[in-house]
Amino acid sequence: MFSIGVVIVVVFLALVFDYVNGFHDTANAIATSVSTKALSPRTAIFIAATLNFLGAMSGTAVAETIGKSIVAPDMVTPLVLISALIGAIFWNLFTWRFGIPSSSSHALIGGLIGGVIAGFGAGFVNWHGFLVIFTGLIIAPIIGLAAGSLIMTILFWVFKGTSPARLNNNFRKLQVVSACMASFAHGSNDAQKTMGIITMILVSSSLIAAFQVPLWVKIACAGAMASGTAVGGWRIIRTMGGKIFRIEPINGFAADFTSSLVIFSASHFGAPVSTTHVVSSSIMGVGAAKRLKGVRWNIARQIVIAWFVTIPSSALAAILIYKLLTLLV
Numbered sequence: 001m002f003s004i005g006v007v008i009v010v011v012f013l014a015l016v017f018d019y020v021n022g023f024h025d026t027a028n029a030i031a032t033s034v035s036t037k038a039l040s041p042r043t044a045i046f047i048a049a050t051l052n053f054l055g056a057m058s059g060t061a062v063a064e065t066i067g068k069s070i071v072a073p074d075m076v077t078p079l080v081l082i083s084a085l086i087g088a089i090f091w092n093l094f095t096w097r098f099g100i101p102s103s104s105s106h107a108l109i110g111g112l113i114g115g116v117i118a119g120f121g122a123g124f125v126n127w128h129g130f131l132v133i134f135t136g137l138i139i140a141p142i143i144g145l146a147a148g149s150l151i152m153t154i155l156f157w158v159f160k161g162t163s164p165a166r167l168n169n170n171f172r173k174l175q176v177v178s179a180c181m182a183s184f185a186h187g188s189n190d191a192q193k194t195m196g197i198i199t200m201i202l203v204s205s206s207l208i209a210a211f212q213v214p215l216w217v218k219i220a221c222a223g224a225m226a227s228g229t230a231v232g233g234w235r236i237i238r239t240m241g242g243k244i245f246r247i248e249p250i251n252g253f254a255a256d257f258t259s260s261l262v263i264f265s266a267s268h269f270g271a272p273v274s275t276t277h278v279v280s281s282s283i284m285g286v287g288a289a290k291r292l293k294g295v296r297w298n299i300a301r302q303i304v305i306a307w308f309v310t311i312p313s314s315a316l317a318a319i320l321i322y323k324l325l326t327l328l329v
Contacts, residue, residue: 006078006205007202009082010078010081010082010085010197011198011201011220013081013086014081014194014198015194015220016224017088017197018194018221019224019227019228020089020092020093020228021092021104021191021194021228022224022225022229023229024092024095024096024104024228029256030044030045030048030182030183031279032175032253032255033175033252033256035247036175037172038172038175038249045229045230046230047176047179047180047183048183048186049229050226051184051186051187052186052222052225052226053222053223054184054222055186055187055191056188056190056191056192056221057218057219057222058267059188059268060192060195060213060218061192061267061268062188062266062271063192063196064211064213064270065133065272066108066133066192066193066196066272067196067203068129068211069130069133070112070113070125070130070133071112071125072126073200073203075120076200080115080116080118080119080322081197081200081201083111083114083115083318083319083321083325084108084111084114085108085111085197086317086318087110087111087114087115087314087315087317087318087319087320087321088107088108088110091110091111091310091313091317095306102276102310103137103275103277103310104190104193104274104275104276105274105275105276106137107314108193109130109133109272109311110310110311110313110314110318111314111317111318112197113125113318114314114318114319114322115322117315117319118322134311136271136273137273137277140262140263141274141277141278141280142281143262144259144277144281145281145284145288147261147282147285148258148282148283148285149288150289151258152251152254152285152290153289155250155253155254167249168249169249170249171252172249175253178256178260179256181260181261182259182260182263184264185260185275186263186275187226188263189264189273189275190275191221191222192221192267192272193272194225195217198217198220198221247287251283251286254282255286259278262278262282263275
């Protein structure tokens with residue numbers, strides 16, 4: 001059994017990750033509504049923080065997937081989790097600094113794999129469980145891309161006779177609803193991943209008998225993410241909100257509506273998806289339906305590259321941190 005001090009360190013780092021995740025991924029829910037001026041930045045941040053908290057409290061299915069699928073909770077050491085969390089936090093801050101909308105989910109999963117490899121060896125990673133998770137991470141953005149394009153096409157067809165000014169005015173109001181949906185969905189998936197990490201250390205330290213997320217863990221993770229969201233992530237908002245293509249209110253509504261449906265469906269089935277990937281792919285799909293050449297595919301290409309380098313990069317960071325910590329302790 002580990003000392004309570006070590007467990008507190010792991011819980012603290014997990015909440016730091018959730019806080020960073022909050023301001024790193026704030027753009028997922030509010031970038032389009034801010035860029036179209038449907039919401040002021042201050043109002044959008046408040047809505048995102050509040051709905052993130054409520055979404056985080058809505059279930060634990062994703063937490064159980066993260067906590068059980070990559071490595072058995074009862075064989076995880078604090079050093080593995082500390083290395084995993086520091087590696088994920090490092091990658092999140094690095095990509096945030098340069099305005100790259102990378103995935104906090106990929107960073108956490110990559111960090112966890114790197115920590116396990118450094119601590120026990122690659123043979124102790126549940127690669128089948130990882131592949132199941134990774135498949136969901138890849139499929140979700142594809143669904144977001146296709147669904148975003150389909151929903152945008154349907155909206156164009158339904159409102160083809162409406163004047164642009166009236167259309168923008170109506171959908172600017174509807175964007176408030178879609179931003180709330182996206183924020184709730186974001187909280188329902190992302191905060192639960194950290195709940196899974198904290199519950200893992202509680203199980204492995206014998207502080208709880210079975211893998212069941214305690215209420216205080218739910219509240220702590222929801223609060224940490226909401227607090228981070230309140231800080232905002234303006235560098236990434238600029239990328240998501242305008243650099244992929246010129247977003248109008250109807251496009252913003254379609255992208256937010258699409259991504260919220262995909263993310264919340266995944267949360268319901270316990271599938272940890274990247275909210276960043278789903279939102280950005282939904283925006284691309286909406287933009288492609290509007291005008292294929294209107295999408296700035298060079299920016300989209302940079303985002304896709306970030307998708308594929310995040311897991312190995314955060315895993316490598318976790319391995320290096322593990323090696324460094326073993327030299328210091």
